[in-house]
Amino acid sequence: MPARPDLGPPPRLGYIASRIDRAAGLRGDDAALKKFGEAADAAGYVVGGDLVVLKAAVPVCDPLFAPAEARALGGIGETVLLGLLDGVPRFGFGVAAATAEQLKARDDLKVTDLRSIAVHGLVGPEHLPPLAEAKALLGWHARHRFCPNCGAATRPVQAGWRRDCPSCGAEHFPRTDPVVIMLALAGERCVLGRSRRFAPTMWSCLAGFAEPGEAIEEAVRREVLEEVGIACGRVKYFASQPWPFPSSIMIGCFAEARSDVIVVDRDELEGARWFEREEVAAMLKGQHPEGLTAPPPVAIAHHIMRSFVENGCDVLS
């Protein structure tokens, strides 16, 4: 296989490259927040559980609602300040999952999950990063209504970026859970696995949560060893991606495989095997003879696999 095969222009990774200024310094500024809420051009994204509410349109939907439009949908709970886009406030408006579900009945709205929105390009790509921010943050609010320290009901402060406990005084911050996602490789081959949740033809990188007290490199080696029984040496960071399902950050890495025999953890994976670099190239191009496929370009796994196809084991250097 040529050293640098031509796969065409690189596709866009989803949820990254936000243009929003998070304006963290203004989150505690009540006067500024009041002004933002009343701004004529203020707008935001409506999220309920796994569902996002869009204004139905062709060819792409409009995901932005003015505050009054969002309130008119009914059932708005938390409102969070995502930040400023060219000085204009952008919010996340939280609704109950059941409310979002009910809004599916309206012809003027498109209510669907963020994965589908990203994979099918239902909104302009510039909306994916703030949608990820809104979904992760509003999802955190929905799941953290009570203080883990004393059990009392907490209340949102700092424009939605903290919840305080009025009983014990504890301050709670939105969490982001690190997930390592990696391609273990040796020479011209790499290891891909299949989860039972995947589409029937899809194979992807291995992945798992980093655990408390664990470095990223250690998490990569442990996950590969646990899932497929392969011992790894060198680990090289590739890139990362917010993954708001519900609140992860995917940390993409390459790992140098130092053993050969795959032993699949059947609790985690349906299958795993070695793939030749050329085979991965065919999957990315949609030309695999058995119809095997790679994850869509919106996901970092696609980009990790693509980098291996383009650069071979140089990805580890």
Ligand SMILES: [Zn+2]
């Ligand atoms: Zn408390």
